Structure formats: C-alpha cells, structure tokens
Amino acid sequence: MKRRTAGVLLLALAVVSCGPSPTGEATPSSASATSSPAAGSVVGTVIRFSTGSVSLDVTIGEDNPAARDFLSMLPLTLTMEEFAGREKIADLPRPLHYEGSPGSDPEDGDLIYFVPWGNLGLYYNTSGIGFSDQTIHLGRYNATPDELARFEDQEVRVEVSP
Secondary structure (H helix, E strand, C coil): CHHHHHHHHHHHHHHHHCCECCCCCECHHHHHHHCCCCCCCCCCCEEEEEECCEEEEEEECCCCHHHHHHHHHCCEEEEEEEECCCEEEEECCCCCCCCCCCEECCCCCEEEEECCCCEEEEECCCCCCCCEEEEEEEEEECCCHHHHHCCECCEEEEEECC
16 A cells, blocks of 8 residues: 555656646756755755855655645746844745644744745754744755845745756
C-alpha cells in the first residue's frame, strides 16, 4: 500500500509541477523541485534565494502539503521586506495549499509560511514567539540578520538550487 501511495503522490507532484508558471509559461524544470534524497519526499531539497551576487540556500525540512505546494510554484521572483525586527517576508503570488500541514514553534533560521497573510518569512529573531497552527515550517537556512538585510527591498529569484 505504501508503494502505491508514494507512486500516486509522485504522479500528482509531477502533474502539479509541470503546470504553467504565474506568467503562463510551462515550467518543466519545476518537476525537479520535488526530487530529493528520499523518493517521494521533498525533504532535503535546496532552494536558492538570490539577488545580484548575493544568495541564500534554504533546505526544505518538512514533507507537508505547504512545502510541496511552495516547490510547485518555483521558480518565481519575490520582493523581500523587513518585518518587525524579526523576519524578512515576501508575498507569494497565491496562497499555498496547507491543509494537513502542522503548525510550528519557529526558531531563528526557519523559513515559514504564515497562513493568515499568505506570505513566506525568514525568521532571524523568534524571541517570545511560540507555537502557532498558523505558522507552517518549510525549511532551514543559515544567515545573519546583516546577511538577510541584503535581500530587503530587492527582487529576489527563488528556485531549486542547481
């Protein structure tokens, strides 16, 4: 039964991943966005955020509906901004399908999806923030707040790392 479920999941991901991009172009390279060390799992997929000569790699750490839907949207271009001295945020072109994704207790270095606003967040100061069903963990990164500041008010390309 597990093998059949994994096969159905892979087929569904391939169909979603090969769909049109927000600009209407086919994005067959998106199909590789779902490949990772574990067959049928997106855990371990590396996403690159880049602008100019600056880049940041984020490793997907969860195999949940939100993470899979996020990967299906790539590549895309986002504008990052500072939020509340805690995180860099960016609006997505559409809300992620997150039903079935568990909430989280975010930590510094987390990439999250915030359900009420439909945006991504790169947390760097989670002091005083606790568990929320509305904060979906997607992955982890390693950068200082000063390094993250280089992405502020910039168009940032987000894609699966080559």
